[in-house]
Structures are given as structure tokens and as C-alpha cells.
Amino acid sequence: MVTKTFSVGRIVRADYNESTRQLDLHFQEGTVRSYQAVPNEVFRRFCNAPNPTTYWEDRIAEEYVRVSGRSGGDVDSAKKALDDLFG
Numbered sequence: 001m002v003t004k005t006f007s008v009g010r011i012v013r014a015d016y017n018e019s020t021r022q023l024d025l026h027f028q029e030g031t032v033r034s035y036q037a038v039p040n041e042v043f044r045r046f047c048n049a050p051n052p053t054t055y056w057e058d059r060i061a062e063e064y065v066r067v068s069g070r071s072g073g074d075v076d077s078a079k080k081a082l083d084d085l086f087g
Helices: 040-048 052-060 075-086
Strands: 002-005 011-017 022-027 031-036 065-071
Touching (some): 011 052
Antiparallel strands (some): 011 022, 022 031, 031 065
């Protein structure tokens, strides 16, 4: 598996499995979106794009099959944090 981290945009990390061609995108808010049948060349271009989020929106989001993603955070922890902030 190849992992790439980003410092620009909403996407913070991308994991790409070359054998299954699955791309997992990790977003700032903690969500993960997974796409199937993504060619290696598309992943390479995504990693080299000036703004990976824009590339994802334009070239990946509507072009490849999205499989059910997972949440990166604990729901109870998030609820507690909101309760601490807002009472």
C-alpha cells in the first residue's frame, strides 16, 4: 500500500492499494471515502496535483465507484466535545 500525506486542501491523506486499485481518501473532518478500480496513473496524477482536493472533485469523485467509507473518529468522543463546547 502506498500512502501520501497532503498539507493543502481538505484531503489530508491518501492510501492506494496497487493490487486491488482501491483509493482511500482521508478528509480533515475524519471521514474516509474509498474508490474502486482507480488506475495507478490517476493516483500518481492526484498525488502530483497542485490542489489534490480539486483534482479529486474533477477527476475521481464522479468517475470511479465509491464503496462505503468509514468514519475516522469515535462518535461518542465527538458528541462529548460538542457537549463541552455548547453545553
